[in-house]
Amino acid sequence: MPSLGADMDYGTLVEWMVKPGDRVRRGDIIALVETDKGLIEIEVFDDGVIESLLAEPGTELAVGAVMATIGQEGQAAAAETPAKAEPPAPREPIPREKAPPPPSPPPPAPARAPRIPPGVAPPGGGARPRVSPLARRRAAELNVDLATVIAGEGNVIRVADVENTAAARGVPKPAAAREAALPAVPPPAAPPAPGERAAQKTVEERTAAMRRAIATAMTRAKREIPHYYLETHIDLGGALAWLAEENRKRPVTERLLHSVLLVKAVALAARAAPEMNGFWIDGEFRPSEHVHVGMAISLRKGGLVAPALHDADRKPLGELMKEILDVTNRARTGVLRSSEIADATITVTNLGDQGVESVFGVIHPPQVALVGFGKMVERPWASGGMLGVRPVISATLSADHRASDGHCGGRFLAAIDGLLQEPEKL
Amino acid sequence: MSTADQQAIRETVLRVLRTIAPEVDPASIDPKVDWRDQLDLDSVDLLNFLVRVHEALGVDIPEEDYPKLSSLERCVAYLAARAGKG
Numbered sequence: 071m072p073s074l075g076a077d078m079d080y081g082t083l084v085e086w087m088v089k090p091g092d093r094v095r096r097g098d099i100i101a102l103v104e105t106d107k108g109l110i111e112i113e114v115f116d117d118g119v120i121e122s123l124l125a126e127p128g129t130e131l132a133v134g135a136v137m138a139t140i141g142q143e144g145q146a147a148a149a150e151t152p153a154k155a156e157p158p159a160p161r162e163p164i165p166r167e168k169a170p171p172p173p174s175p176p177p178p179a180p181a182r183a184p185r186i187p188p189g190v191a192p193p194g195g196g197a198r199p200r201v202s203p204l205a206r207r208r209a210a211e212l213n214v215d216l217a218t219v220i221a222g223e224g225n226v227i228r229v230a231d232v233e234n235t236a237a238a239r240g241v242p243k244p245a246a247a248r249e250a251a252l253p254a255v256p257p258p259a260a261p262p263a264p265g266e267r268a269a270q271k272t273v274e275e276r277t278a279a280m281r282r283a284i285a286t287a288m289t290r291a292k293r294e295i296p297h298y299y300l301e302t303h304i305d306l307g308g309a310l311a312w313l314a315e316e317n318r319k320r321p322v323t324e325r326l327l328h329s330v331l332l333v334k335a336v337a338l339a340a341r342a343a344p345e346m347n348g349f350w351i352d353g354e355f356r357p358s359e360h361v362h363v364g365m366a367i368s369l370r371k372g373g374l375v376a377p378a379l380h381d382a383d384r385k386p387l388g389e390l391m392k393e394i395l396d397v398t399n400r401a402r403t404g405v406l407r408s409s410e411i412a413d414a415t416i417t418v419t420n421l422g423d424q425g426v427e428s429v430f431g432v433i434h435p436p437q438v439a440l441v442g443f444g445k446m447v448e449r450p451w452a453s454g455g456m457l458g459v460r461p462v463i464s465a466t467l468s469a470d471h472r473a474s475d476g477h478c479g480g481r482f483l484a485a486i487d488g489l490l491q492e493p494e495k496l
Numbered sequence: 497m498s499t500a501d502q503q504a505i506r507e508t509v510l511r512v513l514r515t516i517a518p519e520v521d522p523a524s525i526d527p528k529v530d531w532r533d534q535l536d537l538d539s540v541d542l543l544n545f546l547v548r549v550h551e552a553l554g555v556d557i558p559e560e561d562y563p564k565l566s567s568l569e570r571c572v573a574y575l576a577a578r579a580g581k582g
Binding site for chain 1 (some may be wrong): 519538
């Protein structure tokens with residue numbers, strides 16, 4: 071069970087996405103896990119062949135517990151967990167109000183893990199359909215039993231299949247006489263597959279679990295991290311003019327929001343300021359070679375996630391914008407991936423849409439810096455001896471005084487300002 | 497543009513909206529009130545919404561027209577006027 075952040079102690083396996091014998095490549099999604107941060111797709115850390123699955127869906131596993139063994143082709147199997155080599159996940163013990171239950175040991179590997187449990191008749195025959203994470207979430211919201219959903223193309227259950235099932239159940243149509251004749255409750259389902267239901271939480275439970283995870287991380291941040299705070303104001307006039315011109319050339323599918331300029335500027339500045347980009351672990355600062363910008367995303371049901379935009383400093387604006395659109399949509403409607411949850415090296419929060427002019431954020435441990443942007447406002451702005459009205463944005467830095475000093479933080483914020491004055495180079 | 501076509505556009509818009517904010521009950525939407533205020537959508541949600549509306553209906557939406565799609569009623573009127581004009 072990989073650690074998806076300093077505040078995670080356990081995760082519950084919901085479903086395997088692979089079976090023994092499957093060839094996997096680094097980054098493939100192999101399992102769906104329920105954590106305090108919601109449902110997360112677990113990516114495998116290495117290439118190889120799945121040899122055995124040691125954990126049954128529905129099992130709660132301590133971080134570090136072995137979930138599966140992966141062998142290299144032609145080599146003996148080595149028991150490994152899909153934990154990641156980098157960044158080194160800090161595993162400092164976190165005091166809990168109640169003693170945690172003892173880690174549940176993974177059950178011994180069954181000789182042959184049955185993929186299709188007896189009693190489940192997969193619609194259309196053949197293997198049990200795969201279920202997209204979004205479809206799974208939608209099914210939970212609509213209270214649809216996945217065993218009753220007919221899979222679509224490729225034996226995959228998608229959101230539309232779930233919604234069709236829900237619609238057929240709830241709205242009797244004249245054409246569907248047989249369905250209409252059924253009582254207005256879900257048809258008696260085949261027994262759920264192991265784990266199909268076991269780990270599913272209600273929306274309220276998820277929200278409460280996420281609240282606790284945020285509470286733990288933020289309490290630790292304020293207890294351990296000696297924050298210092300800086301603010302500057304940045305004239306975005308040039309950047310916005312460039313953006314409007316650029317967007318005129320781009321179809322709606324390729325357009326940019328000014329937030330992508332902010333993220334890219336932070337990423338480039340972070341690459342040049344190693345003291346801001348990395349982790350404070352075991353009493354020392356460990357800079358990161360990569361710049362993975364965590365983007366704070368508020369969830370409408372409550373709570374907050376900050377998934378990583380990997381190598382944001384190296385990506386063209388168009389690609390980065392598409393990632394922001396995708397990650398934001400998945401954070402709010404679907405499922406994030408383990409690398410997105412675990413990898414961020416610095417965080418950006420943008421509360422401009424909420425109408426506040428500046429935000430002094432709390433650093434997400436073990437990171438050492440967080441950049442906050444506020445709402446764009448028109449301000450009288452003196453420059454070159456002239457007074458004009460310019461669109462101005464507040465940029466703040468919350469930084470860890472163990473890892474850097476205000477001088478360095480000030481240069482970092484000034485670098486962000488400088489980069490935003492030359493948007494064509496971003 | 498017939499009423500039936502307008503109804504089809506409205507359904508497409510609501511279907512796309514559900515991919516952005518699945519928690520929203522379409523019946524509860526006030527067609528005259530701004531998406532942002534009513535549904536707590538932000539600029540990233542709105543761009544995702546416009547990209548998907550464009551993909552579903554093939555209507556080009558210049559950036560300066562974004563404010564014309566700020567509510568359900570305005571959205572349907574705008575798209576109905578532009579649909580079929582290439």
